Amino acid sequence: MDYDFDLIVIGAGSGGVRSARIAASYGKKVAIFETAEVGGTCVIRGCVPKKLLVYASSFVKTFKAASAFGWDVGHNQFNWQRLIANKDEEINRLNKIYLSLLNNSGVKLIPYHARFVNKNTVIANGKEYTAAKILIATGSTPFYPDIKGIEYAVSSNEALSLEQLPKQMTIMGAGYIAVEFASIFNALGVKVNLIYRGDKLLRGFDEDVRNFAQEAFIKNGINVILNSNVVEIKKDNNQFEVLMDSDICLRNQDVILCATGRIANTDNLGLENLQVNLKYNGQLQVDNEQNCGPDSVFAVGDVCNNDNLTPVAIKEGHLLMDRWYGDGKTYIEYDYLPSTVFSQPEIGSCGYTQEQAVEHFGEVKVFTSTFRAMKYAMTEIQDQTFMKLIVAKETDLVVGCHIVGTDAGEMVQGFAVAIKQGITKEKLNQCIGIHPTSAEELVTMK
Numbered sequence: 001m002d003y004d005f006d007l008i009v010i011g012a013g014s015g016g017v018r019s020a021r022i023a024a025s026y027g028k029k030v031a032i033f034e035t036a037e038v039g040g041t042c043v044i045r046g047c048v049p050k051k052l053l054v055y056a057s058s059f060v061k062t063f064k065a066a067s068a069f070g071w072d073v074g075h076n077q078f079n080w081q082r083l084i085a086n087k088d089e090e091i092n093r094l095n096k097i098y099l100s101l102l103n104n105s106g107v108k109l110i111p112y113h114a115r116f117v118n119k120n121t122v123i124a125n126g127k128e129y130t131a132a133k134i135l136i137a138t139g140s141t142p143f144y145p146d147i148k149g150i151e152y153a154v155s156s157n158e159a160l161s162l163e164q165l166p167k168q169m170t171i172m173g174a175g176y177i178a179v180e181f182a183s184i185f186n187a188l189g190v191k192v193n194l195i196y197r198g199d200k201l202l203r204g205f206d207e208d209v210r211n212f213a214q215e216a217f218i219k220n221g222i223n224v225i226l227n228s229n230v231v232e233i234k235k236d237n238n239q240f241e242v243l244m245d246s247d248i249c250l251r252n253q254d255v256i257l258c259a260t261g262r263i264a265n266t267d268n269l270g271l272e273n274l275q276v277n278l279k280y281n282g283q284l285q286v287d288n289e290q291n292c293g294p295d296s297v298f299a300v301g302d303v304c305n306n307d308n309l310t311p312v313a314i315k316e317g318h319l320l321m322d323r324w325y326g327d328g329k330t331y332i333e334y335d336y337l338p339s340t341v342f343s344q345p346e347i348g349s350c351g352y353t354q355e356q357a358v359e360h361f362g363e364v365k366v367f368t369s370t371f372r373a374m375k376y377a378m379t380e381i382q383d384q385t386f387m388k389l390i391v392a393k394e395t396d397l398v399v400g401c402h403i404v405g406t407d408a409g410e411m412v413q414g415f416a417v418a419i420k421q422g423i424t425k426e427k428l429n430q431c432i433g434i435h436p437t438s439a440e441e442l443v444t445m446k
């Protein structure tokens with residue numbers, strides 16, 4: 001068959017752009033369809049702008065610690081509008097870099113919504129385009145539960161660009177996005193109410209980590225409301241009232257942030273014209289070749305809802321292109337994926353929780369340490385760091401590493417490399433620490 005393109009990619013986020021560029025670097029003719037800014041959730045309205053806001057909010061602690069180190073810092077004034085303008089400029093810069101990466105690699109960017117006509121054809125803006133292979137990399141979008149008045153809530157997309165810094169806000173949910181945004185706004189002086197339907201935040205994380213982090217969030221001033229479901233949001237002038245089934249009612253809320261998960265972007269893709277394999281909520285079921293049913297249709301990233309992390313989408317796409325068009329033979333491995341919740345305190349994790357480790361490996365040895373980082377020793381700041389290593393008793397392999405505290409993500413990234421390579425506790429003990437650091441604790445745990 002003579003196709004217009006070797007590869008069509010739908011969605012120019014992290015996974016889509018990487019896949020398109022790598023395919024083009026192998027000399028393939030590639031088109032990518034995107035209706036929004038190139039860069040996707042991570043670069044435009046997720047990880048990157050969020051991290052810039054995390055940095056902004058972390059200055060508060062630095063100012064607080066400064067005087068103990070001899071610094072007299074003047075009256076601190078925070079300007080939300082300046083932060084947002086600078087953040088927008090930075091995102092604009094990154095968007096341009098993404099655009100030029102695509103252009104320079106010879107990928108054709110088509111700024112229209114693509115819908116499948118059949119397994120080798122999409123239609124966009126009234127024109128049909130054909131390809132030997134089509135890759136779906138459309139990511140995900142915020143999920144809003146069916147609650148009366150939910151239209152008054154915003155998602156993390158809008159929370160990154162609020163016109164004014166709110167005085168009081170309500171956040172619904174207790175996963176990554178909820179606790180990250182709660183920490184940002186709380187540190188910036190907003191009165192944050194975090195509402196969760198369960199009895200402990202961060203379901204899925206190690207129990208000790210959940211306990212430690214939740215206590216720290218509360219100590220930091222976040223009003224954590226557990227065992228409560230929002231049943232109605234009412235608008236009252238420019239403010240909101242939040243009613244819960246636990247009979248708690250919050251008044252005078254300036255912003256309601258819904259952080260109750262995300263759903264795959266598969267609506268209106270014309271998937272009914274194909275025989276694709278779906279999980280629930282429209283997520284695509286892929287096999288280990290990233291194939292989602294028809295022999296020419298594949299998917300990477302959040303649209304498959306495997307591990308919804310940018311580096312995973314990038315790796316899935318990159319390795320797939322290497323296998324198709326290069327001499328690559330490697331497949332992504334999902335075990336021992338490191339990840340970090342950029343809350344305050346930060347939570348870095350790699351591998352199994354204690355509960356999962358027991359289930360998977362039988363008996364485990366657990367090493368924990370709680371200490372006050374040296375940076376805060378001379379200050380009023382009482383923040384503690386928590387570290388936990390989980391070791392499979394039979395093999396001595398380190399199967400879990402969890403850190404709650406400053407720079408947890410930076411630390412876990414390094415240790416994740418060793419853990420993925422199968423380091424034993426005995427080998428870890430042979431490593432020499434770097435003194436004085438927090439990370440040295442991980443090689444000296446007894």
Ligand code: NDP
Nearest residue numbers: 145173174175176177178203259260261262308340341342
């Ligand atoms: P999560 O799945 O992490 O959390 C969703 C939260 O919403 C949970 O607390 C969940 O409760 C709650 N929830 C779900 N449905 C309802 C409902 N109907 N009513 C009330 N509460 C509800 O999703 P996020 O949106 O926070 O993040 C999406 C994904 O994006 C993450 O899982 C992660 O993979 C990725 N991400 C990664 C980041 C990072 O790496 N730093 C940052 C942000 C996102 P329950 O636990 O009871 O189900």
